[in-house]
Amino acid sequence: MHYDGKSWKQEPLSTLWARAAFVAAVAFGVVAGPALFLDLSRGTVRALVTSGGGLAAAVFTLRVATVLFRFRGGDAPAQPSQPGRTRPDS
Numbered sequence: 001m002h003y004d005g006k007s008w009k010q011e012p013l014s015t016l017w018a019r020a021a022f023v024a025a026v027a028f029g030v031v032a033g034p035a036l037f038l039d040l041s042r043g044t045v046r047a048l049v050t051s052g053g054g055l056a057a058a059v060f061t062l063r064v065a066t067v068l069f070r071f072r073g074g075d076a077p078a079q080p081s082q083p084g085r086t087r088p089d090s
Contacts, residue, residue: 023059035049
């Protein structure tokens with residue numbers, strides 16, 4: 001969600017996925033990045049890349065879950081009980 005100066009607007013899901021993917025990519029880069037620039041053994045490079053991938057997957061999942069739980073529609077208007085009916089007495 002973001003504030004446009006008058007009210008809070010919900011962002012599209014594509015923005016959620018893009019931001020979660022960006023944060024996951026940064027986490028992967030922080031952990032696995034040294035493997036690109038340092039002269040490390042094969043086992044160390046493999047450990048860094050594997051742990052970076054695991055961390056990226058965990059960060060992505062946590063970010064998506066946090067946003068979805070926070071904005072699961074707690075203050076959204078109730079849906080009509082039957083499709084096509086908008087008034088409770090109809």
